[in-house]
Amino acid sequence: MGSKLIFLIVVVLGVVAIAQLVRLYELSSKLRKRGEHEISNRDNRLNAKLMLAFMFVFFGSMIYLMVNYGWTGRGVAATEHGERLDWLMSLNMIIVLVVFFSTNFLLFLFAFKYVKKPGVRALYFPHSTKLELIWTIVPAMALLVIIVLGLIEWDNATSKAKEDAIVVELYSKQFDWTARYSGKDNTLGKFDYKVTSDKNLLGIVNSETLDYAIDKLKNDTLLGIDAMERNLNNKNKIYSVEEREKMMTTLHRNEEIYRLLVQLKNRHDKSLDAQSWDDIIVAGPAEKLYLCVDQEYEFNFRSKDVIHSAFFPNFRAQMNTVPGQTTRFKFTPNKTTAEMRKIKNDPKFDYSLLCNKICGGSHYKMYMLIEVLERDEYNAVMKAIDLGSDNATRPKDDQLTEKELTILKKKFGDALPAAHRFETLFKGAPAPAVAPVVEGAEGMVAPADTAQVAAVPGK
Secondary structure, three states: OHHHHHHHHHHHHHHHHHHHHHHHHHHHHHHOOOOOOOOOHHHHHHHHHHHHHHHHHHHHHHHHHHHHHOOOOOOOOOEHHHHHHHHHHHHHHHHHHHHHHHHHHHHHHHHHHOOOOOOOOOOOOOOOHHHHHHHHHHHHHHHHHHHHHHHHHHHHHHOOOOOOOEEEEEEEEOOEEEEEEOOOOOOOOOEOHHHOEOOEOOOEOOHHHHHHHHHHHHHOOOOOHHHHHHHHHOOOOOOOHHHHHHHHHHHHHHHHHHHHHHHHHHHOOHHHHHHHHOOEEEEOOOOOEEEEOOOOEEEEEEEOOOOEEEEEOOOOEEEEEOEOOOEEEEEOEOOOHHHHHHHHOOOOOOEEEEEOOOOOOOHHHOEEEEEEEOHHHHHHHHHHHHHOOOHHHOOHHHOOOHHHHHHHHHHHOOOOOOOOEHHHHHHOOOOOOOOOEEEOOOOOEEEOOOHHHOOOOOO
16 A cells, blocks of 8 residues: 555656646746747757667667567477468568668658758658659568468468378367367267267267267256256245246256257267267366377367367467367477477476467466377377276287387376276276186186186086
């Protein structure tokens, strides 16, 4: 409170001092019998010299900031198209700086050179078609070059990805990101918001998720259609008019969604179920998004609630995520996280996915860390987060090799990744395989493959 009061007093005293200085200047002009609009030659020459001095200070500070902090302060690009965008940004900056320094130099130079002199009248120069054409055509041509190059890069980023590009979906909601890899078939399962449930937060569509959503909507103990009808028809329960209207609205909405889900189930092609079961789901910010260096990625974006904006600062990419609409772009990382840490001399550096739209009160917490890995390390990590790091729960034809286990232990230590395949998340993790057992000679239980050495009573 005291500091605010002092600040207010200083502001008031400053205003009063300026008012008094203005009044003093008016009085001194009257004493000299000279109008306030009249400026002496000495004052004119002083201002002209000060303008020239200010130009050198102004240019010097500008050059100092560029030398110390760079052209844009964005750092090194980590994608192929990002390097081209940085080149385009540098071209823009060169054009802007040439115009900036030349026009400001002429501005300050003319103020110095053409200072008012006694007996010299200013030239009346109202119009020049030639000059008008020059300063219209030249900027227009410069803008044309910049815009065309920008459109080419935009087309490169949003054009169709290569056949071997890995498809990843990024799902945004207040206030986190969820990534869905397309699995071994590199095809994302279909989605529909009506299938969203407590076990299927992304609304992925297949036969079992449809059955679960229909059953949940029909038989949920709190908001299920049957439960709400029982409550509304229960003569022993009394609701206010507002409560009953709210319950009726919810019931009608649930009934409509139920009908739509039944129609969706009837139209669903069960042969497409495999596309969704092998999808891999990781949720930020607790979990990272893993990418492979020199591998092209096709990103699809969805939003659950409001408009977000997926911003990859080091990858020079950004795309709005819009409710009810899928947006997309592609890029190819060309520097691993380890390489970028060396470039930045920062052992704790991580790439990041941010939200670049103010989407609510906790917007600042909406991020997901990204790690770009070499091919071998990437393959081992993705294999582990697909079906888990325990070979006992993995299929016999898809075991982790000793090399892959070594990579995982070196990277994660004892906290090896668990399974993130959608089938596992929805149905639950499979139990470890246990060998069949038989009763041993002395009442002991022995695995079937060793029972041959034990006598079995009564046989």
